[in-house]
Amino acid sequence: MPEGHTIHRLARDLRRDLRGTAPYVWSPQGRFSADAARVDGAVLEDVEAYGKHLFWHWATGEVGHVHLGLFGRFRIHRDDPPEPRGAVRMRVEVPGTTVDLSGPTACSVGPPEFRDGVIARLGPDPLRTDARPDVAIARIAGSRSAIGSLLLDQSVLCGVGNVYRAEALFVAGIHPARSGRDCDTAELAELWQIIVQMLRAGVRANRIVTVDRGELDLPAGARIRRGDATYVYHRATPCLRCGSAVQTVELAGRPCWFCPTCQR
């Protein structure tokens, strides 16, 4: 589930539901119990997203940190708190809303300096209005690494994962194995804009849909199915635009799907 759009959408929803409240915070599974006790009953002042990281700002001055990793997931319940389903690491309850977190790579409570340290290791986040595209562009343009690897490197820019890297490079017409140095600045500026638009659409829809509806033969109002939602990512059928067979190349240890005709 989680690339940057998921985390920013969560921050937005959790702010709406929980900001200014003093929730009951505990750990049904038990692995978060000691940290939960430090903020249980405190007022939640804000929830912040930065790349794939989520920060909970408590009135105690402490900051909760969550990273979903590959499997982490939040579930929000509107009715009475249900029996915890599976391994619920953290449960946050206010009247009318229960937020369950399972499977995170990271879930802890610490001082604000911990948050600052995490952010210091991240490149600009395309979903934040204060992001500096020039920083990411300079890092890519100065690197001999493949651009497909650089897009997964969270210190170059943050929030992009394996789906968006493939999709953004397809729309930009850039072959994922091309060296960062061999991309020109205008091309990279356009790539940044593509990433911004894709991630924003993901926040809005709360799912990844990168294809333009107009390129699909769909009845008006029909939901885009999962297999049709991406141009190249995990695509078994030929390229939507040119009919070439979609290929993969291993970059940063993970397969990157691309179209050998549309991407040079």
Place this chain on the structure above:
DNA sequence: GCCGAATGCCCAA
């Protein structure tokens, strides 16, 4: 019931 895969990342060698 078991196995593998999944939109991630860290660490040891």
Place this chain on the structure above:
DNA sequence: TGGGCCTTCGGCG
């Protein structure tokens, strides 16, 4: 570079 970790879910017997 390879293994480990976190969990859920669908496919296969």
